[in-house]
Amino acid sequence: MRLDTITELLRIPGFKVTHMISSTESSIEFLLEQEEERASVCSGCGKVHNTAVHSVGRITVEDLPMSGRRVYLHVPKRKSMCLEDGSIRVEEHEWIRGRFTRRFVEQVYRLTSITTNKEAGWFLGIDDETVYRIDKEMLEELSLERIEKVKAPRHMSVDEVAWQKWHKYVTNVVDVEKRKVIWNHDGRGKTTLDKFYRKIGKEGCKRIKAVASDGAKGFLTSTKEHLKNALIVLDHFHVKKYLNEAVDAVRKEELRKARQQNQEDLSRILHCNKRFILMQNKVTNKQKDILDKLSTLNEKVYKAMLLKEQFLSLYVASNRRVAYANLRAWIGTAIRSGIASFVELGYKFFRKRHYVLNYFVCKITSAISEGINNKIKRFKRMAYGYRDVKYFLLKIHQHCGLLDPKLST
Structure with a gap:
């Protein structure tokens, strides 16, 4: 040639x-x-x-x-x-970046967005430590132009995800309309979210109309302090999680009693391999037969399930006024039920009733955040974890945010 x-x-x-x-x-x-x-x-x-x-x-x-x-x-x-x-x-x-050409570095960046550093290194013939260094430098360079000057969203959701054991978390802020992570930081709670609100400034805070959250105290406190006029929506996916946890607490308690009293039929129904039937909204005919049998064997667990279903029916209300009446009725029923986990949940929903009802004013959820959390957990497992939290934050932007290579193609 x-x-x-x-x-x-x-x-x-x-x-x-x-x-x-x-x-x-x-x-x-x-x-x-x-x-x-x-x-x-x-x-x-x-x-x-x-x-x-x-x-x-x-x-x-x-x-x-x-x-x-x-x-x-x-x-x-x-x-x-x-x-x-x-x-x-x-x-x-x-066109040169260290000991590689710019296009070689960009190829590394593209490959690491779809596979692990080790596999990308094997494909290109370089070691995974070199891939890590190249990828991190490229992500840091891109972050300066794409996410350093973050624009405040109209609707946002905020959630945390663990990056290491022993309660080490990062907080992600998601633009609900763009369906992308626009900001994240090491840590969780009020002090962490305060950094986001300070970054976008007072004008940016005024632009935010609604925030979907899991109801964590730190997030609520920070949002109320910085966003005076924004709606705070208690995400109904987290509400369902709280209800499932309350039902599961009753199931475990009654299972323990059934085993002590040698009630084999009840023990089989309440066993952990059947617990998912109690959590489902739609059941098959076979599962319905199991629930009918449960209603005759243990009234407490069945009552807990009915309380859960009754609350979820609140979300079909036509407006906030109807939902408020239904919520008040449910809280009263839960507190009078005598079931400890639902009594506690009733008081919890009473304290946060305004956030629950805000869903009927602005129907946003943190479903996008939950989906992103699952994606984060997947690529974290593929990499067998991360030791560098700054790199982990950048990888979140690469897989779920504005540093995704597919956005520039």
């Missing part, structure tokens, strides 16, 4: 291939030279200096593979004096 053809294939601005240094079954090496003399860009200050050349060296950078063989480019680099600090600095080429 002619050298000018290779130059055209490589498409490196301002450079041409002058020699093929070596060619083996696994790699090819090319020598590059500048097509025409031009002023160098200082790597120290980023400015163009027309000072005399101090010396010329060469570096070897890896480019994307060609015909299944790894490509190495030997590139000249001039050294000259920086007028800012008087030091001798090597020139900077826009």
Whole structure:
């Protein structure tokens, strides 16, 4: 192949291939030279200096593979004096990132968005530590232009996800309309969410109309402090979770009693492999028979299930006024039920009744956040966990936010 053809294939601005240094079954090496003399860009200050050349060296950078063989480019680099600090600095080429070309780095960034660093490294022939370094630097560079100046959303949801054991969490803020993570930070609670509100400023806070949350005290306190006019919506997916937990608490208590009293039929129904029947809203005929049998064997568990179903029917109310009447009735029934977990839940919903009812004013949920949390857990498992929380935050943006490579294609 002619050298000018290779130059055209490589498409490196301002450079041409002058020699093929070596060619083996696994790699090819090319020598590059500048097509025409031009002023160098200082790597120290980023400015163009027309000072005399101090010396010329060469570096070897890896480019994307060609015909299944790894490509190495030997590139000249001039050294000259920086007028800012008087030091001798090597020139900077826009298409080079460390010991790799810009397009090679971008390929690493694309691959790590769909697979693990180890698999991406195997595919490209580099170790996973190098992949980690390249990927992190690329994500940090992109984050400065895409997420550093975050724009306040109209509707947002906020939730936390564990990144390590021992209660180590990160908080994610999701734009409900864009369905993307727009901000995240290490930690959870009021102090963490305060950082987001301070980042977007008072004008940004005024733009937010509604916030969907799981009802955590820290998130509620921070939101009420910074967003004076925004609606806080207690997400009904989390409400359903609280109801399921209350039913499960009753199931466990009654299962323990049934085992102590040798009630085998009741024990089989309340066993953990049947607990999902108690959590479902729609059941098959076979599951319905099991629930009918449960109603005759244990009134307490069946009553807990009815309380759960009664609350969920609240969400079919036509407006806030009707929902408020239904909620008041349910809270009274739950408190009078004598079932400890539902008495506690009744008082909890009474304290947060305004947030529950706000759903009928602005029907947003944190379903997007929950879906994103599942996606985060998936790529975290694929990587066998993360030790660098800053890198983990960037990976969330890459998989679920504004650093997704597919957004730029």
